[in-house]
Amino acid sequence: MHAEFLQYAVDLARQNVADGGGPFGAIVVKEGCIIASSGNRVTPNLDPTAHAEIMAIRTACQALGDFQLNDCTLYTSCEPCPMCLGAIYWARMKGVYYACNRFDAAAAGFDDSFIYGEIPKQPAQRSIAMHYLALPGAGSPFEVWNRLENKVCY
């Protein structure tokens, strides 16, 4: 069953190239049913976040009317990049199956492996420098949040 769903994601990835997108595909499965699917749509949508996994997660959430996908499994043609890995955690998915890895993606010209390598570096030492700047009141959004009653946690 896992192999069949994963094959579907790989076929979607191949078809997505013909449809003007990148060579990646992903589906979200809940209780044995595909509830969302997408190819990578970065260039046609002018959206660097439109990876197949992100698109499928967003579509699945809309379909379920929920901001989490607790009982859902992701099948993706290639190992999720750090962006998509983060999205999988925020969606609190059940598990992930993938058919190629970050090194296969790198060989095809994609930055997945490079970005993984940037993460352990000190923020200011990354190739895109990330600077901490001390501001008075920087913690005020969290203070307002902590005081808020009946908030929707996520």
Next chain:
Amino acid sequence: MHAEFLQYAVDLARQNVADGGGPFGAIVVKEGCIIASSGNRVTPNLDPTAHAEIMAIRTACQALGDFQLNDCTLYTSCEPCPMCLGAIYWARMKGVYYACNRFDAAAAGFDDSFIYGEIPKQPAQRSIAMHYLALPGAGSPFEVWNRLENKVCY
């Protein structure tokens, strides 16, 4: 100048809590002008990817008609989580400034630091297990991509 833009993002984060979102805000600045801004809209939009940074990046790309933000700087109330860090790399931004860090976010109940800690683990050992499954033809999307002429690389 950096402090002023960052203060704007922090103020946005605080206001966003009153507007029903999470305690995070981000803006994209190009040539001294704010071209996009957003708070975290995960729960109101039913979208686990609707972090402030992702939303601001997507809006900036639409505004510029481009899938990259080469000359743009991100100002965000809190250190980007791995999902947003990935998006910043895929957008090929110039730099990032932030006012709180992943541990401040953790103290307010958010998983940023936890997700950073999951990344170095072997995929199958993560709290959301990620399984590699060998499939015949798994590399076929990349083969089709490599053969494609006039493709839009990203």
